[in-house]
Amino acid sequence: MASFLRFGSFLLLSWVLTVVGNPAAAAGVFRPKPWSLAHATFYGDETASATMGGACGYGNLFMNGYGADTVALSSTLFNNGFACGTCYQIKCYQSSTCHRDVIFTTVTATNLCPPNWAEPSDNGGWCNPPRIHFDMSKPAFMKIADWRAGIVPVLYRRVPCRRNGGLRFAFQGNGYWLLVYVMNVGGGGDIGSMWVKGSNTGWTSMSHNWGASYQAFATLGGQALSFKITSYTTRQTVIAWNVAPSSWCVGLTYSSNINFR
Known part of the structure; x- marks a missing residue:
């Protein structure tokens, strides 16, 4: 009996270490949020x-x-850039200009809609x-409403x-x-923290610069680079090993084979 208890305790401890010790396993998969009321406008023309x-x-x-399915967020949502890459379903709500045959459209946050303090918040x-x-x-606005409306109430x-x-x-x-x-982010779509590792170094923490960018003040030339990324929303962590070869150059984009759920 004592041997069985010790074996059972070992299995329990092994399960705890496997799940809790693995950030990707311990963190939740991103789920849709409840619908809320807001307003939407548009900028630019049909070419985006x-x-x-x-x-x-x-x-x-x-x-x-x-x-072209993108949106600029007001600063309350933009969150100093931590909302970059997040995705929203938006549907026109209780306006005669709504397209009745469209349930919603899905957009990605790629820009900031800055305040305009010269105008009141309910008029400009x-x-x-x-x-x-x-x-x-x-183009995204025109999927849910007549563009001549200018502004419409929406559920998002x-x-x-x-x-x-x-x-x-x-x-x-x-x-x-x-x-x-960091681009093409799945799951919650956002980045909360990030680290870089050269083939000859340990993990170096990267600081948030602005928007979807992170920076490291380190000498990493001539090394293959890996990245560890944690989602701002779900806290899920993934590691993209050897994303860039030792011959990496600035001005280029490197792809990995891993993403958030």
Whole structure:
């Protein structure tokens, strides 16, 4: 009996170490949030050219997989850039301009809608804190409402980001400073913390720069690079091993074969 108890305790301890000691296993998978009320406007034209770049730093949104289904968030939602990459379902609500045959559209946060303190928040200063507001690309807005409405009430909710392929890492900086933009993030879509490891170093913590970028003040040239990333929302952690070869260069984007759930 004592041997069985010791064996059972060993199994329990092994299970605890396996689940709790593994951040990816211990953290939850991102689930859709409840619907909430807000308002939406649009910026740019039908080409979505005005949405390129943006405060998150994703550059050309078509080349990097985001397309025209994007949105700029008011600063209350933007959260100093930690909301970059998050995904939302948005549906037009109780307006005669709503497209009745469209249930909702799904967009990715790629930009900041800055406050306009010269206008009141209910008449022009739509993105003034503490207002929650979505400034959509015009193509995305046109999926849910007549663009001539200008502004419509909407229901919105955070949803998991469905991405094809793995995380992508766009490199900037120099030999002593590595700046990395993380793109194509699945699951919660966001990044809370990040580390880099050279083939000849241990893990080095990277600090949040702005938007979807993280930086490390370290000499990492001539080493293959791996990244450890934790989701801001779910706290799930994944490791992308040997993403960039030892011959990596700034100005290039490197893809991994791993992503968040």
